[in-house]
Amino acid sequence: MKVNVCLFGPMRKYRDKDKFQLELEEGATLARLLDHLKIEDRIYIVILINGRRAYEDEPLSDDAEVLIMAPTGGG
Amino acid sequence: MTRLHVAIPESIDEALGLLGKWGREAAVIAGGTDLVVELKDRLKSPKALIDIGRVPEISGIRETEGGDVWIGALSTHAEVASSTVVKETAPVLADACAQVGSPQIRNRGTIGGNISTASPAGDTIPALYVLEASVEIIGPKGKRVVPIESFFQGPKKSALAFDEIVLGVKVPKLGKEYVSFFRKLGQRKSLAISIVSVAFAGRCQEPGLFTDVRIAFGAVAPTVVRARTVEKAICNMKLDPKSAQYISKLAFRDCVPITDVRGSQGYREVMACNLLYEGLLEMGRVRKA
Amino acid sequence: MTKTEWVGADVIRIDAKDKVRGVLKYMSDLSFPNMIYGAVLRSKHPHALIKKINTKRAKELDGVVTVLTHEDVPGLNGFGIAIPDQPVLCSDKVRYMGDAIALVGAESKEIAERALELIEVEYQPLPVVCDPEQAMLSSSPKVHETGNLHNHVKIERGNVEAAFKEAQVVVENTYFTPRQMHAFLEPESGVAAIDEDKNITIWCGGQHPYRDQLQVARALGMNPRKIRIVNTPTGGAFGGKDEITVQIHLALLVLHTGRPAKIVLSREESVIAGMKRHPMRIHMKTAAAADGTILANEARVVSDTGAYASLGGPVIGFAIEHSCGAYRVENVKLEGFCVYTNNGVAGAFRGFGANQVTFAVETQLDMIAEKLGMDKLEIRKRNALRSGDIAALGHQMEASVGLLRTLEAAENSRLWQLKEEFKAKPSAPHKKRGIGIACSFQGCGLGKGLPDYGAASVELLPNGQFAIGVSCPEIGQGNTTAFAQMAADYIRCSVDDIVVLSGDTGHTLDSGTSTASRSIYTGGNALKHAVQNLHNAISPIAAEILCVPEDDISFGHGKIVSKSCPDKILSFKDIAEYITARGLSIKSEGHFIWPVSETELEGYVGIPHLLYSYITQIALVEVNTLTGETEVIEAVSVPDPGKAINPQGVEGQSEGGVVMGMGYALTEDTIIKEGMTLTRNFSTYILPTSLDMPCKIETIIAEELEPSGPFGAKGIGEAVCVPISPAITNAIHDAVKVWIKQIPATPERVYTALKSREVS
Numbered sequence A: 001m002k003v004n005v006c007l008f009g010p011m012r013k014y015r016d017k018d019k020f021q022l023e024l025e026e027g028a029t030l031a032r033l034l035d036h037l038k039i040e041d042r043i044y045i046v047i048l049i050n051g052r053r054a055y056e057d058e059p060l061s062d063d064a065e066v067l068i069m070a071p072t073g074g075g
Numbered sequence B: 001m002t003r004l005h006v007a008i009p010e011s012i013d014e015a016l017g018l019l020g021k022w023g024r025e026a027a028v029i030a031g032g033t034d035l036v037v038e039l040k041d042r043l044k045s046p047k048a049l050i051d052i053g054r055v056p057e058i059s060g061i062r063e064t065e066g067g068d069v070w071i072g073a074l075s076t077h078a079e080v081a082s083s084t085v086v087k088e089t090a091p092v093l094a095d096a097c098a099q100v101g102s103p104q105i106r107n108r109g110t111i112g113g114n115i116s117t118a119s120p121a122g123d124t125i126p127a128l129y130v131l132e133a134s135v136e137i138i139g140p141k142g143k144r145v146v147p148i149e150s151f152f153q154g155p156k157k158s159a160l161a162f163d164e165i166v167l168g169v170k171v172p173k174l175g176k177e178y179v180s181f182f183r184k185l186g187q188r189k190s191l192a193i194s195i196v197s198v199a200f201a202g203r204c205q206e207p208g209l210f211t212d213v214r215i216a217f218g219a220v221a222p223t224v225v226r227a228r229t230v231e232k233a234i235c236n237m238k239l240d241p242k243s244a245q246y247i248s249k250l251a252f253r254d255c256v257p258i259t260d261v262r263g264s265q266g267y268r269e270v271m272a273c274n275l276l277y278e279g280l281l282e283m284g285r286v287r288k289a
Numbered sequence C: 001m002t003k004t005e006w007v008g009a010d011v012i013r014i015d016a017k018d019k020v021r022g023v024l025k026y027m028s029d030l031s032f033p034n035m036i037y038g039a040v041l042r043s044k045h046p047h048a049l050i051k052k053i054n055t056k057r058a059k060e061l062d063g064v065v066t067v068l069t070h071e072d073v074p075g076l077n078g079f080g081i082a083i084p085d086q087p088v089l090c091s092d093k094v095r096y097m098g099d100a101i102a103l104v105g106a107e108s109k110e111i112a113e114r115a116l117e118l119i120e121v122e123y124q125p126l127p128v129v130c131d132p133e134q135a136m137l138s139s140s141p142k143v144h145e146t147g148n149l150h151n152h153v154k155i156e157r158g159n160v161e162a163a164f165k166e167a168q169v170v171v172e173n174t175y176f177t178p179r180q181m182h183a184f185l186e187p188e189s190g191v192a193a194i195d196e197d198k199n200i201t202i203w204c205g206g207q208h209p210y211r212d213q214l215q216v217a218r219a220l221g222m223n224p225r226k227i228r229i230v231n232t233p234t235g236g237a238f239g240g241k242d243e244i245t246v247q248i249h250l251a252l253l254v255l256h257t258g259r260p261a262k263i264v265l266s267r268e269e270s271v272i273a274g275m276k277r278h279p280m281r282i283h284m285k286t287a288a289a290a291d292g293t294i295l296a297n298e299a300r301v302v303s304d305t306g307a308y309a310s311l312g313g314p315v316i317g318f319a320i321e322h323s324c325g326a327y328r329v330e331n332v333k334l335e336g337f338c339v340y341t342n343n344g345v346a347g348a349f350r351g352f353g354a355n356q357v358t359f360a361v362e363t364q365l366d367m368i369a370e371k372l373g374m375d376k377l378e379i380r381k382r383n384a385l386r387s388g389d390i391a392a393l394g395h396q397m398e399a400s401v402g403l404l405r406t407l408e409a410a411e412n413s414r415l416w417q418l419k420e421e422f423k424a425k426p427s428a429p430h431k432k433r434g435i436g437i438a439c440s441f442q443g444c445g446l447g448k449g450l451p452d453y454g455a456a457s458v459e460l461l462p463n464g465q466f467a468i469g470v471s472c473p474e475i476g477q478g479n480t481t482a483f484a485q486m487a488a489d490y491i492r493c494s495v496d497d498i499v500v501l502s503g504d505t506g507h508t509l510d511s512g513t514s515t516a517s518r519s520i521y522t523g524g525n526a527l528k529h530a531v532q533n534l535h536n537a538i539s540p541i542a543a544e545i546l547c548v549p550e551d552d553i554s555f556g557h558g559k560i561v562s563k564s565c566p567d568k569i570l571s572f573k574d575i576a577e578y579i580t581a582r583g584l585s586i587k588s589e590g591h592f593i594w595p596v597s598e599t600e601l602e603g604y605v606g607i608p609h610l611l612y613s614y615i616t617q618i619a620l621v622e623v624n625t626l627t628g629e630t631e632v633i634e635a636v637s638v639p640d641p642g643k644a645i646n647p648q649g650v651e652g653q654s655e656g657g658v659v660m661g662m663g664y665a666l667t668e669d670t671i672i673k674e675g676m677t678l679t680r681n682f683s684t685y686i687l688p689t690s691l692d693m694p695c696k697i698e699t700i701i702a703e704e705l706e707p708s709g710p711f712g713a714k715g716i717g718e719a720v721c722v723p724i725s726p727a728i729t730n731a732i733h734d735a736v737k738v739w740i741k742q743i744p745a746t747p748e749r750v751y752t753a754l755k756s757r758e759v760s
């Protein structure tokens, strides 16, 4: 299956592009995607799948939009 | 854990007995608005608290046979501020008490506590200075009376011995021809410790002409001070706004302030002068220019 | 838009009764059986190496359950929203007096405190870094190995030098702003508990439960899902509880003892260890043409973040974004430095960097107006940003821009119209009166570069009422009431039929922070989607019951009606009973991602913003020329919050904001000398009291509806405390002709300025 990935802020360091498509095996979880991207800090991270907050153990579906960012705050 | 004994005597004798028993390990507590802060900051760690709140001999405000006003040590600032005799015969003290802390503090804090703490910024003290009040003290050897100015010996130091209790203050009445005021400058309008405070009393029989002038400042020296230089200068002068401003500048002569978080030495010196000047102006007894 | 029934009405706060009656339990009111009390050992030095920590004697004390140090932190020994540079428990170095070194859990608070005294720490003191300018020099001792400059922002557009040459007036000044304290009523505090499966729940004042969850998980090296955070109700926050406060310490206590734990900081501890507003030194040079048009603005801003970063990086970015005010300025040269020192810690605080620079730029504008003989309100109108304009950072104002509307309403206010009369009658001849005006704008949301997202849930309850969930905590600002109002209008039911769940990772979806003037806009938009999904779920069921086609169903006034057959009516309760009988339930979710500015500033995250709230404020002051005391007699506050979901709530924010901004202008400062806090409680940290408040604060709401907002709403929690500060200092100038360049304008500072004016 294909997922669309978008990296933000400090997460951009894991790829030369911040928007790309990835081919993953059917039924892959978010953890699999994070492994693939070699993302180190796996706890302090915010991931949205199709706009919804998700945790590592959740499965991905074909054509999912995955946004990966570091939590932050601001005014 | 450390234990704190609390005793609530019902008479002055019982209170003195307890003080004798615990000695320097005891602390007298009235309203607690100074003491509790000190306990919390561990500036004091007594083994026993002697709560004098129910001692009848030290409460009440009344006129004495000698024509003075007697204010029991337990009188709260709120009680003094609203007392008819005080308002009529020593208004400067009522004004001072009305400017202490906030309503909560005025409902708990007592005049006896204010004196006993002996802070140079204690707000009732300048008023008691210009009223030339005296402090009635009782101890194991009996009663003694100390003129208010001799009571204070330095910041938080007074003539009160550890085994003594303040009974009350005796305040000579100000005659009808006297005018007076109390002003304090704080960092805000309530719950403010004085940066400088001033109390004034003077006999004024015609506008601008003062005799028997008494002026005292708080928070500008190790104790509250009488400003005798400026007192003399004002006496028998015909004060108009210009001369009042000029003469007020002598106020700093009797002040030796320090710098702290609330204000610098220089500012305090000038404020002593300006508060006096402002008070003289606003009293409305200075001659029109 | 259809007419609203609840939005725009002064609906009584849903938490009002319980708060007023004292029934509501805040986090520090909670207790559990068998609970231990935690206390934190803080540093004895502002800057030192730790040579040795010995907890033996403390552990031996009767009643002590545990004494923890850095060795007991299972995960990353650090926290920080942006970078985890603050140790949970220090191991080798302390960088400010609030640094935590050890954590005691004991049978009582007193025993815990006693145990702290028995912990022996050997320090090797280091030179204290207290001046941010000097901290930037290469010769300065380093607070962190990485150097003392935490963040540097530099933005240039156009040609300031050329503009300075052609300008009619140029004003150049240096401004200083204080270390304001949030002074929330409830100090940092909370309780925690752990179950047999090592699931931890933490009830603690905070502003973003889901981020707290991640920070706790990181320090514990645990799966975040095993940690539940509850932040509602929080007893005041103002940004000061955005960062971790006691959450990780609570988690460590329950993890190591298996018992529930409680930590409540004393006020003194809160003052020393807690967040503050960044003190800034701002050098600003501003040029204007003869007609008052601002031609150029140059600013150099140095911000003291203290020992740790927290949100110091985003704050300096935000300050730079707002450093030209809400005005059109074509030529800018703006540079900001966020610097580490040993002066406490600074972080998020209502206004987020706008307060400091607004004080500077609004004073500059008054100086220019005076030099040109221009009216103070006119010069602001002339330069005010309008929709479609290019703002200082080069980004276009794409969303609703209400500054002119606020200026016009301010101009028509009674105070401005009658200003000469108000000024003419001071209470004594030596007192002088003046009126000042100032404006500002406030970016809403987290800004460009990091998606700002939100979510909400809506559930039809068996009794026909609705439970809505938004995780942005109720920190006292009233967002839960606004959520209920918006939900009621979206659902078309009564606000009384809405139950609000808030600030709980166990029961609400992640909706982000209660900061950045964002929770109404985010929560409202998420609720809108959630209710659409709810209606979509209810429609087929209603159609089934009424035997009509699904597209014949409409929602109105607490009813579900057939469009073709208006006497076919169902209540939400009918639906609830129908589904409950069949063992079904209806719960829907809505998700929302903020729109962002088209403009991207290479290398920066969080700036610029797309959406701003706008505000104009006016102050009438009386200055005592003999003492320097300033009294604010009246104030007018004209915010543009977009749609005011709850006008009374906006007024409440506005009045509180005016007083907070007044404290900033006149009295408040946490004074730190050589790393030591001198103002440790409210007897020396001078908050305004009720007697210091203006006798009258008039709030005029100037709504400039935002098309992307729920019902047209933006946000207003922060802007309300910003321009009032320079409005007050400008009023002081109007009264006594001295410019205030350092706040707070204490009586001593004002008096000193008055005297130096007399001399010169």
Ligand SMILES: Cc1cc2nc3c(=O)[nH]c(=O)nc-3n(C[C@H](O)[C@H](O)[C@H](O)COP(=O)(O)OP(=O)(O)OC[C@H]3O[C@@H](n4cnc5c(N)ncnc54)[C@H](O)[C@@H]3O)c2cc1C
Residues within 6 Å of the ligand: B027, B028, B029, B030, B031, B032, B033, B034, B035, B036, B037, B052, B058, B073, B074, B099, B100, B101, B102, B105, B108, B109, B110, B111, B112, B113, B114, B115, B116, B117, B121, B122, B123, B124, B160, B164, B165, B166, B167, B191, B192, B193, B194
């Ligand atoms: C928030 C706050 C604001 C304040 N604002 C002001 C202010 O504006 N102006 C001002 O002047 N003060 C102020 N104070 C200080 C305090 O309230 C006053 O000094 C008050 O009068 C103390 O009285 P008390 O009865 O509470 O004293 P306590 O705290 O009970 O006692 C104070 C000290 O006096 C001793 N003592 C008390 N009574 C006697 C007695 N009869 N005989 C012998 N010893 C005695 C006690 O042992 C103790 O050492 C403030 C205090 C607080 C907490």
